Amino acid sequence: MSEVRVDLVRTAGIFSLGGEDFEVEDNIWLVGDDREVLVIDAAHDASAIVEGVGDRRTVAIVCTHGHNDHINAAPELAAALGARIGFHPSDRMLWDAEHPERAPDFELSDGDSLEVAGTTLEVIHTPGHSPGGVCLYDSVRSRLFDGDTLFQGGPGATGRDYSDFGVIISSIRERLLSLPAETVVYPGHGETTTIGAEAPHLQEWIARGY
Numbered sequence: 132m133s134e135v136r137v138d139l140v141r142t143a144g145i146f147s148l149g150g151e152d153f154e155v156e157d158n159i160w161l162v163g164d165d166r167e168v169l170v171i172d173a174a175h176d177a178s179a180i181v182e183g184v185g186d187r188r189t190v191a192i193v194c195t196h197g198h199n200d201h202i203n204a205a206p207e208l209a210a211a212l213g214a215r216i217g218f219h220p221s222d223r224m225l226w227d228a229e230h231p232e233r234a235p236d237f238e239l240s241d242g243d244s245l246e247v248a249g250t251t252l253e254v255i256h257t258p259g260h261s262p263g264g265v266c267l268y269d270s271v272r273s274r275l276f277d278g279d280t281l282f283q284g285g286p287g288a289t290g291r292d293y294s295d296f297g298v299i300i301s302s303i304r305e306r307l308l309s310l311p312a313e314t315v316v317y318p319g320h321g322e323t324t325t326i327g328a329e330a331p332h333l334q335e336w337i338a339r340g341y
Contacts, residue, residue, distance in 0.1 A: 132193055132331075133270075134164065135162065135163065135164055135247075135248045135250045136162075136163070136164065137160055137161070137162055137251065137270065137274065137317065138160070138161040138168075138183055139158060139159070139160060139161070140158075140159040140161065140166065140179055140180050140182075140183040141156055141157065141159070142156070142157050142159065142174045142175040142176040142179050142180070142204075143155065143156045143157070143175060144157070144174065144175030144176070144200060144203070144333060145199075145200070146192055146198060146199060146200035147199055148198060148199070148291050148292055149184075149291050149292045152169070152192050152290075153226065155315065155320065156320065157172065157174035157175060157201065157319060157320060158172070158317070158318065158320060158321075159171065159172050159173070159174055159180050159183070159202055160172070160317050161180075161183055161184060161277050162247055162248075162267075162269075162274075162276070163187060163190070163247050163248045163249075164187075164248040164249075164298040165187065165189050165223035166187060166188065166246075166248065167187055167189070167247055167248055167339070168184055168187045168189055168190065168247065169189070169190045169191055169193060169245060169247040169252065170184065170189055170191070170192045170193070170204070170208070170212070170214070170283045171193050171195065171267060171276045171287070171317075172193075172194055172195055172196060172201045172202075172278065172304055172319060173192055173201065173202055173203070173205035173209075173216075174200050174201055174203065174204060175200065175203060175204055176204060176254035177204040177207040177208040177211055178211075180204065180208055181208065181211050181212060184212060187330040189212040189213070189214035190215050190245070190246070190247045191214055191215050191216070191217050191245065191247075192208055192209055192212070192215070192216045192217070192247065193216075193217045193239065193265075194217065194218050194219075194235070195264060195265055195267075195276070195277070195278025195279070195280075195319060196219070196222055196225075196260060196261040196263055196264040196265070196278050196279060197218070197219075197223070197224075197225025197226045197229075197261055197263055198225060198260075198261060198279070199224030199225070199229045201278065201279075201319060202218075202225075202226060202230070202255050203229060204229070205235075206230055206233045209236075215236035215237055216235045216237075216239070217235065217236070217239045217245075218237075218238065218239060218263070218265070219238065219239045219240075219263030219265050220238050220255065220263065221258065221261075221263035222261050222262055222263030222264070222293075223263070224293075225261065225263075225293065228273075230324065232248055237293050238271070239254050239265050240254065240255060241255060241256035241265075242254065242284075243317075245254070245267065250269055250271060250272070250338045251270075251271075252262070252266070252267040252268065252269055253268045253269075253270065254266075254267060255268055255306050256302075256306075256309075257277070257278075257280045257299075257302035257303070257306050258295075258298050258299070259280065259286070259287070259289060259294065259295055259296070259297075259298040259299020259300070259301070259302045259303075260278070260279045260280055260284045260286070260288065260289065260294055260304055260334040261279075261294060262293055264278055264279065264280055264287075264302070265278065266278065266280055266306075266307070266312075268314075272334065273310075273311055273313050273314045273315060273325070274314070274315050274317065275314050275315065275316050276317045277316055277317070277318055277319075278318070278319045279308065279318070279320065280299065280302060280303065280307065281303055281307055281316055281318065281320075281324075281329060282318045282320065282321055282324070283316075283318070283322055283323070283324035283328070283329070284329075284332075284340070285301055285329075285332065285336045286299045286300065286336055286341070287299060288341070289341065290341070296340065296341065300302070300333075300337060301338065303315060303333070304333060307326065308326060308330045308333065310326050311323065311326065312326050312327030312330065313325060313326075313327060314326040314327075316329070317337065
């Protein structure tokens with residue numbers, strides 16, 4: 132069996148919420164081996180993600196939350212790869228605003244397990260940035276794919292529609308900072324970090340309020 136690896140595809144486009152538009156660059160994480168892959172998020176450019184997948188079988192496309200910059204390429208990508216889309220139902224209002232004509236294929240729930248290339252990714256529900264935010268955790272390899280929940284330097288943004296700072300702090304404190312310090316965090320934007328690097332700063336984030 133070939134080694135389970137993580138490949139990165141970066142795409143750029145517009146994030147729109149609450150009547151505001153922002154230019155963003157997104158990370159799409161591809162977890163798998165030479166035979167099959169799980170795609171984490173579907174941002175902006177389906178063709179770039181298809182190129183990253185190559186001739187591998189796509190087990191599923193998992194969207195970490197419902198903001199348009201993480202789902203806007205999902206239906207096109209699913210059609211191109213012949214894959215199903217997984218999504219947490221608490222963000223369904225965000226999905227329907229972007230894709231009213233096409234529903235996700237299966238629901239993600241806290242504690243679910245997703246299998247790819249002989250490894251297991253556990254679904255961890257981490258609301259706050261949005262109600263249906265999820266992370267995927269590989270406990271064997273100490274890898275956390277966390278969407279916009281935690282970045283290098285603090286929590287994902289709150290203060291916009293459907294977000295809550297207190298809730299995201301609770302999600303990070305109770306669900307993520309309890310993971311091993313060596314756990315590598317693969318976020319939806321920016322560079323990777325570790326749980327150990329971020330954990331000492333929790334009180335600073337709470338004091339600053341973002």
